[in-house]
Amino acid sequence: xxxxxxxxxxxxxxxxxxxxxxxxxxxxxxxxxxxxxxxxxxxxxxxxxxxxxxxxxxxxxxxxxxxxxxxxxxxxxxxxxxxxxxxxxxxxxxxxxxxxxxxxxxxxxxxxxxxxxxxxxxxxxxxxxxxxxxxxxxxxxxxxxxxxxxxxxxxxxxxxxxxxxxxxxxxxxxxxxxxxxxxxxxxxxxxxxxxxxxxxxxxxxxxxxxxxxxxxxxxxxxxxxxxxxxxxxxxxxxxxxxxxxxxxxxxxxxxxxxxxxxxxxxxxxxxxxxxxxxxxxxxxxxxxxxxxxxxxxxxxxxxxxxxxxxxxxxxxxxxxxxxxxx
Numbered sequence: 001x002x003x004x005x006x007x008x009x010x011x012x013x014x015x016x017x018x019x020x021x022x023x024x025x026x027x028x029x030x031x032x033x034x035x036x037x038x039x040x041x042x043x044x045x046x047x048x049x050x051x052x053x054x055x056x057x058x059x060x061x062x063x064x065x066x067x068x069x070x071x072x073x074x075x076x077x078x079x080x081x082x083x084x085x086x087x088x089x090x091x092x093x094x095x096x097x098x099x100x101x102x103x104x105x106x107x108x109x110x111x112x113x114x115x116x117x118x119x120x121x122x123x124x125x126x127x128x129x130x131x132x133x134x135x136x137x138x139x140x141x142x143x144x145x146x147x148x149x150x151x152x153x154x155x156x157x158x159x160x161x162x163x164x165x166x167x168x169x170x171x172x173x174x175x176x177x178x179x180x181x182x183x184x185x186x187x188x189x190x191x192x193x194x195x196x197x198x199x200x201x202x203x204x205x206x207x208x209x210x211x212x213x214x215x216x217x218x219x220x221x222x223x224x225x226x227x228x229x230x231x232x233x234x235x236x237x238x239x240x241x242x243x244x245x246x247x248x249x250x251x252x253x254x255x256x257x258x259x260x261x262x263x264x265x266x267x268x269x270x271x272x273x274x275x276x277x278x279x280x281x282x283x284x285x286x287x288x289x290x291x292x293x294x295x296x297x298x299x300x301x302x303x304x305x306x307x308x309x310x311x312x313x314x315x316x317x318x319x320x321x322x323x324x325x326x
Contacts (some may be wrong), residue, residue: 001233004029007077011035011065011111012084014045016187017126017180017224021082022047024225026054035074035085038062046187068114075114080232081123083111086160087208088190090130090153093195097152104156105163112167120174122238124139124231125164127179129286130154139215139249139287143179143241161241168239176231176238181245181288185221185308186315193252194218194309197259198316205265209274212253215285217246220308223301230297237296245288246301262310 012018013034036044044060063070065085075081086104087093093100097199108125115123132141135146149155167173184194193209193216200207218323227244231237250258253269260267287323 002029003229006079007031007033008080008082009033009035009074009078010082010084011071011107012086012126013060014047015084016046016185016189017183017221017228018082018084019049019187020185020221020225021044021084021193021228022058023050024229026057027048029057029061030192031057031302033074033078035065035071036060036062037085038064049108049187058183058220065110066103066108071107071110072114072117074151075111075118075120078115078118078168081111081115081119081120082126082228082232083108083123084126086126087156088128088153088189092152093151093153098143100152101156101159104153105159108163112163112173116167116171116173122232123164123173124228125161125175125177127161127177127241128154128157129179129181129243129288130207131158131161131179132286135285135287135294139285140289141243141287142245142289143243145232165239169204174238177241178227179241179243180219180224180227181217181243181286182216183224184218184219185312186320187221188312190321193255193314194259194312195321196255198263198313201260201263201265201267201302201321202317205267206271207260207267209252209256209269209270212256212269212271213250213251215251215256215287217249217287218255218308219246219301220305220311221246223303227293227297227299230299234297240292242293242296243288244293244299245290246305247288247290248305249285249287250305258306259309259313262306262313 014036131147
């Protein structure tokens with residue numbers, strides 16, 4: 001599909017994934033309206049990293065995803081809507097369950113209502129692999145795996161997914177649901193595990209981390225942006241939920257050693273009790289079954305973990321967070 005001249009709305013555009021998606025679409029010639037959370041400082045987050053030469057086709061609008069009128073106005077004349085805006089922190093959801101659920105569910109409802117009334121060609125909604133919880137019967141996890149709300153965050157994402165599905169079944173809204181496993185790369189949130197490890201190792205050779213035994217499959221940002229575009233382009237996935245994630249899983253301890261090797265550190269790892277999640281919410285093994293993505297879209301992750309980690313380390317070490325206007 002040709003993106004040149006297409007009008008695109010990205011909610012949550014100032015964030016990690018949203019800013020990369022925004023930049024890729026601008027490079028493809030799309031006219032992008034970037035929705036950011038309005039604040040008194042006028043922050044545009046990671047959008048500040050997009051080269052000035054691309055910003056001539058970038059319109060930034062600030063407001064709240066919970067404001068239905070604001071979302072409706074932002075959706076006018078859009079061909080495609082990529083919905084990423086959400087409260088995404090599991091830790092934050094424990095102390096702020098009401099805000100997490102209201103924002104993620106009502107925000108998604110507002111996007112679906114606006115897209116329906118504006119006759120948008122395609123809505124790509126962002127889901128989370130967290131909704132699968134602990135693997136039943138072993139990993140990898142396919143789209144048919146049971147879902148379960150392990151915490152307020154995953155409860156909110158499950159509810160939002162159901163809202164999207166209901167608009168497809170009730171109103172024929174052309175939606176796709178992209179279910180993402182762990183994503184990393186430049187601009188990643190600084191309190192996630194990879195930057196936590198890197199930032200500690202930039203200061204010395206000692207690491208204090210939470211649980212070291214859980215396994216995760218980390219997928220580089222470029223591969224995930226490819227997935228978003230494919231979900232927006234192909235008619236084969238309308239009404240479908242599709243998993244996207246690396247097929248390689250590592251434990252947190254293995255991840256820490258990989259990063260230490262790339263940073264040439266002889267590391268000592270100890271456990272930080274304060275960083276441990278509540279026992280009932282910790283998911284020990286996460287690995288994506290991406291058979292559906294391969295069959296319907298021909299998607300495969302291309303960036304090896306070591307190569308992606310090296311790029312991420314370089315971005316953090318170069319002061320990526322210091323330059324962030326947030």
